[in-house]
Amino acid sequence: MLEVSVRHVFRSFSVDVAFRAPPGVTVLFGRSGSGKTTIINAVAGLLMPDAGRIASGDWTLLDTRRGIRLKPHRRRLGYIFQEGRLFPHLTVRQNLAYGAWFAPKGAPREDMGRVVDLLGIGHLLDRRPGALSGGEKQRVAIGRALLSAPRLILADEPLAALDEARKAEILPFLERLRDEVNVPILYVSHSATEVARLATTVVALDAGRVIREGPAAEVLGDPAVLPAGAREAGAILTATVAAHHDDGLSELDAGGISLFVPRVSQTPGTAMRVRIAAHDVILSRGRPDGLSALNILPGVVSEIRSGAGPGAIVAVDTGAGRLLARITQRSARALALAPGTEAHAIVKTVSVAPSDIGGGETTAVLS
Known part of the structure; x- marks a missing residue:
């Protein structure tokens, strides 16, 4: 169970949230500017909040009261960005191996063959990123994150830069990731369709505050909670x-x-x-x-x-x-x-x- 409590004040915006993320895919859901990326960056260690605690069991990433502030590279996270951010001079196989290179010694690792099969990228292994579609790049980026033996995967609107055809291509692979990989996923989205397809738990956000959290069906079925607006209800x-x-x-x-x-x-x-x-x-x-x-x-x-x-x-x-x-x-x-x-x-x-x-x-x- 991932527990997140973050408070941070910017010049014209503040975030004050607390939620618990059970196993599966926990989606931070809300409109642009609701605080989703601020939260995920705090979990990643890319933002040091004014106050907060982020922990999973006895694994503490941040506790400002106790002075615990793990550096990003020590947090054992796999981060999937909006763009694949693959190394252009390396093949797909080499990009995947780069993720595996960062896996700590002795940590449980995913088998590369299983990851390649899970994401359907076997035919891409000898290609370079320049020869891949947007959806293929994202699948490789997911594989690289998995092979780093993460304790948590962060996905910051990983489909936002893709057209509808590429989104339709990659969503089934994200569903398989949710169902077949035993790694919690914290996923940022403002798309009701993505939330409904992928979410185990939804944390609905508005203006830097949690307005509802719980199972996806309960949150999306609440007419009082419309984090993406009435048109997306x-x-x-x-x-x-x-x-x-x-x-x-x-x-x-x-x-x-x-x-x-x-x-x-x-x-x-x-x-x-x-x-x-x-x-x-x-x-x-x-x-x-x-x-x-x-x-x-x-x-x-x-x-x-x-x-x-x-x-x-x-x-x-x-x-x-x-x-x-x-x-x-x-x-x-x-x-x-x-x-x-x-x-x-x-x-x-x-x-x-x-x-x-x-x-x-x-x-x-x-x-």
């Missing part, structure tokens, strides 16, 4: 692949309720995480007839949050899990929505893009 459902149909659709089972999405490659029985964007959910008081939408989930309104403008976020608890709907306040009044009101959440199937669907412990994103 959405909830996560847990489902399994039930069947594949001849018309190109896959049927998922979410708490006994069928969800239809464009065909996924996973076999029946595979666990999925499904993020449904709030702006793609339509609400109806009664079960609608004559609609083209295949996903109609009955539920009960649990909470309504109105914004400063004309919009509102409505939380609906269904048998499949909680959904969020972004509608106008006028619509909420016209439907007489209130906590305890029965409602049906309607989601179009074809809004799912192939790049939004992951594998393994997966998240499919309806957006």
